[in-house]
Amino acid sequence: MGAYDIDKFMRAVNMDADRLRAYVADPAAFTAEWVAAGARGPGSEHRSGGILDEREQRAFQERDYGALYGMGAHPYLLWSFAEAVWVPEISRPDLVERFRRAAAAHGYPDFAT
Amino acid sequence: MAEIVGIYGVPHNPLLWRTLAADPLPDDLRATADGFARLRARLAEARPDVIVTVSTDHLTQWFYDNMPSFLVGKAERVPVTFWAEEREFGLPKAELRGDPELARALLAGGIERGVDFAASDEFTADHSVLVPLLYLRPDLDLPVVCVFTNCMAPPLPTPARFFRVGEVVRETIEALPGGRRVAVVASGHLATEVGGPKHFAGSPDRDFDAWAVELLRKGAVEEAVRSLTFDRLLAAGNVSHQFLNFLVTMGVAGGAPALHADGAVSRFATSPFFEWAV
Numbered sequence: 001m002g003a004y005d006i007d008k009f010m011r012a013v014n015m016d017a018d019r020l021r022a023y024v025a026d027p028a029a030f031t032a033e034w035v036a037a038g039a040r041g042p043g044s045e046h047r048s049g050g051i052l053d054e055r056e057q058r059a060f061q062e063r064d065y066g067a068l069y070g071m072g073a074h075p076y077l078l079w080s081f082a083e084a085v086w087v088p089e090i091s092r093p094d095l096v097e098r099f100r101r102a103a104a105a106h107g108y109p110d111f112a113t
Numbered sequence: 114m115a116e117i118v119g120i121y122g123v124p125h126n127p128l129l130w131r132t133l134a135a136d137p138l139p140d141d142l143r144a145t146a147d148g149f150a151r152l153r154a155r156l157a158e159a160r161p162d163v164i165v166t167v168s169t170d171h172l173t174q175w176f177y178d179n180m181p182s183f184l185v186g187k188a189e190r191v192p193v194t195f196w197a198e199e200r201e202f203g204l205p206k207a208e209l210r211g212d213p214e215l216a217r218a219l220l221a222g223g224i225e226r227g228v229d230f231a232a233s234d235e236f237t238a239d240h241s242v243l244v245p246l247l248y249l250r251p252d253l254d255l256p257v258v259c260v261f262t263n264c265m266a267p268p269l270p271t272p273a274r275f276f277r278v279g280e281v282v283r284e285t286i287e288a289l290p291g292g293r294r295v296a297v298v299a300s301g302h303l304a305t306e307v308g309g310p311k312h313f314a315g316s317p318d319r320d321f322d323a324w325a326v327e328l329l330r331k332g333a334v335e336e337a338v339r340s341l342t343f344d345r346l347l348a349a350g351n352v353s354h355q356f357l358n359f360l361v362t363m364g365v366a367g368g369a370p371a372l373h374a375d376g377a378v379s380r381f382a383t384s385p386f387f388e389w390a391v
Contacts, residue, residue, distance in 0.1 A: 004177050007172070007176075007177060008176075008177075008178075011172060011176060014197050015173070015195060015196060015197045016196070017196060017200075069308070074172065074265070074266075074308075075306075075307060075308030075309050075351050075352070076171055076172065076265065076307050076308055076351075076352055077171075077172050077308075078308045079307050079308030079312065080197065080201060080308075082308075083201065084197070084200070084201070096312065096313045099308070099312070100309075100310055100311075100312060100313075100314075103308070103309050103310045103312075104310035107310070108309065108310075108347065108351065111267075112266075112267045112268065113177050113266070
């Protein structure tokens, strides 16, 4: 749990077409699978990190970028992730606005891991 | 001896790639297009044999599982960029030629002078390398040596360290035998926010932009090193820290005032354009 594990999940989804497709198709199932794989794999993806607590799992199940921002997700990575998993379901200009409001509720959380 | 023939600082905002391709060019982007065109001509006049890039990977190759402060890419081939960046920005994939000999010299020269660069024989560059080259050297025909800097994952190196890295790059290149002509291109930002309350609404801090450009125009090394703290840059915008890459080029230039320093205002964060005398 923590910023590193949040960032690791977002990066894994954001940088791989198959994972992105699978996550968007069913965020809850993808998140459950990720958590179940835990430190055992697949491959080197999880290693020591990758374990998400319940609050973090819920945020990923709900694609809740505002909650992730508040929990210290890296803002650059979070925006790229949010755009990948919400557009075109939400238009980019609309997402920019929604994201801005969601982030403003938290100010500037520490995003160091 | 080898020679530094050009020192430049440019933006790498990947959103420029699609918008600058619009025909006709939107009026608000004219100054940005002109800024790139001017430095493209200057780089051509400098006739470099190789380009050393100084820039920050965006948690693409370099991530928190293995995060260097400063790293030299030593690969013979440098792929650019990543699938996520093709998707998000429409950037083309390409492969640049590396220059392992110069890379090894920079690595050794840094270590001899007290800058313990990390190094990698596998280096995939992201938009921080590709975007500047697409505008400054569209044929992508010159070999590159990529120097990575950590401006994304705090704690960051100090501003003084960025400046020192630049000094070391210059000292190392000038100590090399042979007559190679080397250009140094740093890329970064002025005040910029992505993924925060102030994102995507033009510059988040125009006062910072004007002040920061002036620092380089004046060659105000002491003020820059003292003032450009993590918190000061964060206040300007949450990814403004990539301005620190211009302290590296300031160091390459020995702290001299920039020949040219400008911030091109547009719908995006203000685009920095710098050139230093060699």
